Each structure stands twice: as C-alpha cells, then as structure tokens.
Amino acid sequence: MKELLIPLEHKAKIPLYEQIYNYIKSEIQKKMILPGESLPSSRALSRQLSVSRSTVDLAYEQLVSEGYLESVPCKGYYACDMEELFHLGEVKEIKSKAFERKKENYLYDFAVNGIDPNGFPQNAWKKISKQILGEDDTNLFLLGDSQGEWELREAIVSYLHHARGVEAVADQIVVGAGNDYLLMLLSVLLGRDTRIAMESPTYKSAWNCFKSLGHEVISVSMDESGMRPGELEASGAQAAYVMPSHQFPMGMVMPIKRRLQLLNWAKKRPGRYLIEDDYDSEFRYKGKPVPALQGYDQDETVIYIGTFSKAIAPSIRISYMVLPQSLAQAYREIGKNFSATVSRVDQKIIEIFLREGYFERHLNRMRALYKGKHDLILKNLKDMTSVSRVFGENAGVHLLLQLKKGATEEKAEELAKEAGIKVYPLHQYYVDQGQKRDMEAVLLGYATMDEKLISEAMEALQNAWSGMA
C-alpha cells in the first residue's frame, strides 16, 4: 500500500473526489502505480487528505467502474493491468543499462579481489542473526557508540592480539563501514594536507580514495623488501600506506629489517604515521604467520587497518582500525561528530562470530579451501614455460606470475582473452601508468573459481600462452 501525495484544492471548482480520481488515474497511466499494487484504504487516504471517506470512496468507485482499479472486499483496492504502453521507455531503459555492463563473456576470470562465492558462512550467520533478533534487547535498535560497540571492539582486540600480534585496547579500535570509510575518517583525523606515500604498484582503490579526499599522494618505489625507506624519507610524506604482511599486488612479505626501518622513519618526526593495511593476512598457507607491523611499534606510530570483507564476505561492510593512543584521543573529540556506520545488529553478529569461535572455524575452512586452489595453481604453473617466476605464494588469494623474457603483459592478456580467460596485467596497478616496468607480469586471483574450473583454466592458459614470445 502506497502513500499518495495528492495536491487537493478545496476552493477549486473541481470536486474533491474528482481531483483524487484524476490524480490516481494519471499515476496509473504514468506507471507510477504498477499493476497489482495496492492503494491506500479509503480510511487511510481520507485521513491523510483530511477529507471524508465517502469522498475517497466516490473516487475509488469511479476508478473501479472505469477499470483502473479492482476492489477486493475486506482487503483493499488494487491497480489493474491496463495492457497499454504509456511511458514505458524512460525508466526501463535506464534500468537495463545499469544491469548490462556487468560481464564481458569470459569463460574463466582470475579476479584478484574476489572471494569464494560459496565461502560465506551462511548457516552460522543465519543462526546468530536469528538468535540476536530473538532476544529482545531494545538497546540493539538505539543508536550505538560511533566508535563501534564496546563488546565487538574487545573481541577484535582479543582476535588481533592472538592472530596478528597487534597490541591494543578497545579504546583504540574504531569500527566502520569498509576500509574506504575508515580512510575518510583518517583523512579528517590526520588533516587534509597530510602528504601520503604509497607503494607502487599498489591497491589503486585506496590511492583513488585518498586522491578524491584531496590528499597529495606520492608513489614510492619498492625493492624486494618493500617500500624503499630512503625514497620515503625524501618524499616528504607525513604518512605511509603500506601492506607489510602481503603486499598487493606484488605479494611480498616485508622482512623485519625493513619494518624496523619504516618504524624508524616514523618515529623520527612527531606526527609521522604508518598506515598498515592488513587486508588478507588471514590467509597464510605455509610457515609461521607473520605478525603485524603494529606489534613491533613502540612509539605509537602505526595505524592498523583490517577488515572482515575479505575473510567473510565483501558485501558485509565491516572494517576496523587500531589507532595509536594519541590519535585515539583525538578521534574521540572528532568522532562524536560522525555517528556509527555499521548496523548494531551486524556488529553483534560479528562479535558473537568472533567470540564463540565461529570465525576461527570459518577461517580454517577457508584456508583449507584456498590452500587447495593455491597448491593446484602452483602445480599447474610448474609446467608452464611462459612463466619464469612466481611471486607472492604461500599467502593471500592471488599469485603474481613473472613472464619469461621477451613476453609482454599486453600479449599475455590478449592471448588469454582469446582463449576466454581474464588475467590481470601488473602494470594496471602502477599508479603512474608511464612508469618504467620492473618486470612483465600478470596477476591470477584464485578465490572465485572452484578447483575444477581452475584446472580447466590453467590448462587453457598454458595452451594460449604456449606460443608466447
């Protein structure tokens, strides 16, 4: 049942019921009221318009008699299908346009930012969600802490401590709707004129995000350990955005030595910060988990950012950051001007998910799942002569393949495309497209495809690339 906003002129010569009649008729003709849709009851509409019910009745009756409406006793009035073609054009066209652009007809897509579509812990989620909505804690529906629910923040602290070696208390945690939102908050917190250094190549979306927010962003090149400290120092940046645990897209793990160099850079001047994006640290298939950079920090210089989007589902918009105490204090001043961005229900779900061990179980499952795919690709890569080296193995959900000498990314991409395979050339992650390439390489993400599909895709890729260079 819709609410109708009918402009009535009491003083006009046209009778009220006719004004109502005209309005509804035109709405139906304009398809603003769709066939089958229910209309307000005569009582509701009369109340709303401050007219008598019989006035509305009269209008409805006439509409019924003319076939615009159908009356169902004791249920309501419903719009009829007029089987005519008024104004179909506009809205429908825009609609189809929005739906179209999606797929480009690839048989296999090695998407790098995807997740396993069947990985969502649907049953656990449903169970917890039901449980939460069952207990009628009316607090759940009032506005919560803008920093995030205390209990969730405590659960995150505990998780981060054990799984990532992050040292924090709940006061330092800020929960927000996605990494981009947290970056927006950070932008406000650090000040808009903060110059930010980023690795190159890097996660473009964060780059764009900072740019849109008006920051000066400087790309700093990497050696095999990660961002070059000397270049960082020379850049004059006040903050450096890094991915020490598993750099995107290069996949390198930053060794301790380099971490300490970065920490030294940060502590050298007050107000310098390292922004650690720990986007896919959950997935590590071999060797010890690498503790987060934040855990080494003795000087309150690291801002740690993590997310549940990668490990649970991208559509679940929950990320968190760990602020150094000084920034956390500044946040409490500014943060009260921005209310929470994550539904309290969802926060509660995640909290229980963490606390009751669902998350650990889920992660174990996903890790096994991804490890299978990861190993499968590596096995297939062994025979692939067109690939000279593999980077970023043993972690995350993508690999970087360095092409053998003479092969170009463009050629590799094109050959793959002809075979119906989408691969992701490395150079598109360079911020400066003109930048000299260190190597020719393509990225393969393996999260979205199942093992059967991956096998097929790898075989097809090998064939496609066999004649390369």
Next chain:
Amino acid sequence: MKELLIPLEHKAKIPLYEQIYNYIKSEIQKKMILPGESLPSSRALSRQLSVSRSTVDLAYEQLVSEGYLESVPCKGYYACDMEELFHLGEVKEIKSKAFERKKENYLYDFAVNGIDPNGFPQNAWKKISKQILGEDDTNLFLLGDSQGEWELREAIVSYLHHARGVEAVADQIVVGAGNDYLLMLLSVLLGRDTRIAMESPTYKSAWNCFKSLGHEVISVSMDESGMRPGELEASGAQAAYVMPSHQFPMGMVMPIKRRLQLLNWAKKRPGRYLIEDDYDSEFRYKGKPVPALQGYDQDETVIYIGTFSKAIAPSIRISYMVLPQSLAQAYREIGKNFSATVSRVDQKIIEIFLREGYFERHLNRMRALYKGKHDLILKNLKDMTSVSRVFGENAGVHLLLQLKKGATEEKAEELAKEAGIKVYPLHQYYVDQGQKRDMEAVLLGYATMDEKLISEAMEALQNAWSGMA
C-alpha cells in the same frame, strides 16, 4: 580455538617448549586467554610454529601440571579458571568508564532524538532476514554497487514519489551508512571550500559534521517561515542546509512562498545548492502531508536527504540522498572510489520492507503510536500556565514549548531536573551560544516514553514549573 602468535627464538638459550609455556602462561595471567577457552591442538600449534609436536606437547603438559590448562582427551586443551586477579585493572576499568556515562538518573527523559524502543518491527525484520538468508543468492555476498543496490534505489524512488512528492530516478539515488556519511560524500562532491549556510538554531550534529570536514559554516537566522532569504543571499554561501518539512528544533513548516524564495536563491547562480534534510517527515498527524522541497525544484538545485534511522531504528544505518542529475553524474565519477557502506543483506531487507508494504504498515503503526503520545502531551499542556505557546505540533516526535514571560530556560531546566525530569532548553541548539535568544523555550521529545510515563512526567512537570517566574 584461538590462534596463538608465539614469538619463538630458535637461537635463544631458553628451550622452545619453555618459550611456548611462558607465552601461554602469561597470556592466561593477562586474561588474554579466558577461562574455558580452548587452545590450539598440539598438532595445529606445532604446524603453525614450525616446531615438532612433542615440543608443544611438553609445554602443554607442564601447563596442565601447573593448573593453567585442562586437557580433555579427544577434545583439546582448555584454559582453567585461576581465580586470581592478575591485571584485571586496566581493561576492566576502561570498560566500566565507557558504560557509566550513560544515564544521569532522571526519572523521565523527554529525549528529542529518540524513538519508541518497542517500535522496531522485529518480527517483520526477522522474517525478511530469514527469507533472504534462506535463498542462496551468492551475489548477496559479493561487493555491490557503491551507489546502493539498484532494486533498493528503485523502491526508494517509488516511495519518495508517492509519500514525499520527490521526483527522481534510481540513478539519482545514493545509499549510504547514515546521514553523516552522506554529508561526507557531499563534502567531497561539492568541494571542501563550499561555504554552507545553516538555520539557527539547527541540528547541531550536522553542523559539527560539516565543521569537522573543514567547511566554513554560516548560521542564518529564521523568521516564522524559516531561513531568511535575504540573509542567506548576503552570507555568500554556496549551499544551504534546510529542514523545510519540520525544522529542528523549531518545528516550523516552511510555507510555499519561502520555499520558492529559496529555490530562486539557488537558481540565481550555477553551483548553488539546497540541501534538504527531511529527517522526520514520515510523522505528520494532522492536515495534508507537506511535499518535499525537492518536488518544487525545476532547476536541479535541491539535494534531498532522507533516512530510515528515524522511522525504523537509529541503529539501522541506512540513509539515502537524491542528487540532481548533474551532481549524480559527478558522483558516478568520484563515487567509484568509495565502496558501498551498507551491507547488501541489509539493503535487501529494506528493499523488501519497502516493496511488500511492510514499511507503510510500520509507519501507520508508528504514526498512530506517536499521535497518541503527541495528543496526550498537548492535552496536558492545556492546563500548564507556565507555557505560553506550543510550536511544531502536528508533526515529528517533539514539541517546542515557549515559556511564559519572565521564565528562563535555565530555571525551567533546573526545576525539571529537581523533579527528576530531563527537558532540553532551546538555546543549546543555537550554534552561536552567545546569540540573543528570540524566546525562552524548551523541547520535549515524546518518542521514547510510553503514554503512562508521559502522563506521570507531564503531571510532575506541571508541579515542578508551577512556581516558575
């Protein structure tokens, strides 16, 4: 089962098993591992740490013998309750601090921004949520459109058209996690140096939000029709934030004439915008619903902002704005740098809520509920000699009471406080606290209390104020 991140020194003199033992022991003492919590299996931990299983076994055995752990055959190791008080201080203390500041021991609180705590359509929500999580549409867990799901935006378009007279297509809608987030987006879209005019008194949170984002914000005074157009013109602002349907806190409805004046102001120079905050338009108890300002706009100058926080629940962080076509186009450029902020599941729930008529039914129920409270307060106010006039009746969920001559807001607040009643003096909504007051008045919000409580509170208030001035 937790993941443990134990820093092992292979070269150190301390045996490996002792390092493990020490770490876990200290974790339990620090309460980072809570009693009853399960530990990783010896196999899992040994794999993780790349040490032999017997090393882990040795460490666990010692911990069991010392009572830190309990071993349950065929299940795992569990932390024991030590009944001791290590390090309880820090975390616990902060915790209680966060929980404390809440209530100040008022018997009755006429909170102005609350909602009825029992108003949440729990059953419908649960039903829809169950239904959605039931159908396994894996799309639901992938990252969605940053502008909001198309279907939801269409549902919003239809709702806004019928209920608010807003003219828009889905392309113009942007869905985001709360009004504040949308204001952040707007800030990026309009540019940070956009000077923004706001009504005075106004909704302080929006004011603070703009300020935090670095905008110059100018307060423009109001007459009985709302924001003064002359003063607005003179302010040099490029955007004006207004609440035409039911101004907060004054409660006035902006008459057509003033609306047209504002629209004229906006169209006079390109790049001028009116930001219409339609925060509680759903609640109108008498007379025709007032169409939104956006519906009168012929020149693409109005940015309409609405929310589900007020009508459904504040903790549900879903708001939307309607951008003029030109801005919508600009948004599509910039917006792709900021991913969605609302969970796709929640978007789907709201969509069905709108489309299947739950929302209308819910609104009707809430309107009836609030109307009851509204009428009850008005009835009680009739006998209250200390109140000379009531503003903002017939809409929203709060009233503004002008005090009789000679009474001050401070006195009224204090007398109420002594009787255990929290009322909200008008002057605190003035942006410039030093500004001359037009009148002495207090706000009464009636959403959170039930009718019985309201009756009691009104009686108590009458007594408390009887001796005023």
Next chain:
DNA sequence: GGGTATTTGTCCGTATGTATG
C-alpha cells in the same frame, strides 16, 4: 497455532449547497 484487535470494502443515513420549477 489459535484467539483477539485492527483494518478492510461496503452499505447506508445524513447534511449542505445549488439549480429548477
């Protein structure tokens, strides 16, 4: 799952204003 309160279309009596004779 069953009972109750609410909402629904429908029918009907009434009041007002206007035009007609």
Next chain:
DNA sequence: TCATACATACGGACAAATACC
C-alpha cells in the same frame, strides 16, 4: 417562498479478512 432533485461530502455500522501476539 417553497418543494424537489441532484451532486457532493461526512461519518457510523457491519462482516470478513488480516495482522499481531
């Protein structure tokens, strides 16, 4: 001036369908 008829608008009573607990 009155009676009559008609169009318009208002509100109460009823039984069935529905929503809510």
